[in-house]
Amino acid sequence: MRSCLIDKLSYLYELSQPAYLFAPEPPRRRCQDSLLIDRLDELRPLEARAHQRADDLRTLALWLERDVLSLAGPDLPTRQELFDFIVEQLRQREPEDPSRIGTMRVALQNQRNDLLAFAGVLDQKLDAIASDTAVAGHLVRATCLLHRKPTSVAFWQAWNRLHAAIDRRFHEVWTAVSQALHDTPRSSSLVENLNSRLRNCLTLRHHLDGGRAWLELLKFFVNHRRFTRSRCSGRVGKSPREAMTGEAHSHSLTLLGLGPLQPRQI
Template identity: 80%
Template sequence: MFHIHQRFETLINIWARIASGVRSEREARLANPRRRCQDSLLIARLAELRSLEARAHQQAHDLRTLARWLERDVLALAGPDRATLQELFDFIVDELHQHEPEDPSRIGTMRRALQNQRDDLLAFAGVLDEKLDAIARATAVEGYLVRATCLLHRKPETSGAFWQAWNRLHAAMGRKFYDVYAAVSQAMNSTPRSSSLVENLNSRLRHCLTLRRHLNGSRAWLGLLQFFFNHRRFMRSRCSERIGKSPREAMTGHDHPHWLTLLGLGPLQPRQT
């Protein structure tokens, strides 16, 4: 989730900087007095720059709109069922495909990344659908009312719209509403949209794996990387028993020698004063 949003924001910022650069060039040409003697050339270039600036601004605006839809409507936990989310996801991919001719390399890369990861990004929706169906069967409540209770979590509790929807659902379900609301809240809290462990590992490996190109694909690099992560001690952790220990120490329960010794360089020599 984090990386796909980050890539989308990077693409938006690139096009915003393109628009800003075109505007700066246009203002610089207007401020240059030596250009006044070439009025016809200046007018033609200014018209070209205005058109390019307008297209860049529109491109950044459209991409920002698609990114907000993806974040708030498609990849949000409180949303419609998986089939509907897949249709919305495909719509965003199709819109990116229409903008792709303006920037085939960057927008095309973003479009392919979304298209290839659709099932993985929407995997949480299938899990949540099963939980909501189970709640509907257990409480003998219509499925659309359970889904509406899920969508209720999209609204802030301080808003009037939240309490209006709360009252409508309460009137439709009666006393069962409180049990349904509690069960839906628990189901949503136990359905993460991504694995924090995978995201953490991915963020650690992403930069390391890009450095292997100069090693001609040698497996020694992957072995060294595996050795590093297995023996690097945790500086901080939610589990207090892991702090100051490496993954190998945490899993085996035994201390290991210094990493230089593990690499076969012999035992550490005492410091000489």
């Protein structure tokens, strides 16, 4: 039994090994070796350039992620300057791979303002915090940048320096900046969520005339339809209008002039 298992293992081992370990090597001519060496010498520079290009693109991607598109980052003009630098670096490397690098460069260049729109909103919030707390703007910005890595040793060193600079208002500024970062969305997910809710209503009504009137009716319906469920328990049974204004209103059909809602008869 043991010899049988050993034979099977040996067979599996032979199958797992490259064929050239067991097959006799065919004789090669010296001219073939020289051709392979010449071909290898031609490919090595290409390999080196490919590795260098991959390293450059990886570095640019990290800059874009951590220094430009990161929520806790510099002000909008600095982000725009860094963004333009990254796009220019991609443009210089575009001839090496136009189908991929060129496509990415064009996409970034065309969406520059949309991708960085959140930074302008965040700058306004940080300026408001600096004005409300009477703290210098660069210290508020430093508090924002401190949110990048809240677990490293450098974080606690910067925390102590910033705490000493702001003094007794440090925790107030930190809380306000944290809330500002939390309330500033970087993506278009909110718009996409609304579009997903409206898409079915819009695509199924192409045959209706008076598109503007239909949009007004749709807006009225969305604003006055009461929530049947929600993550926030205070919104259940309320319409967006009631949730925003805090004032109750009649049923949407009644508001349209169709009379009071009649009770259901059983």
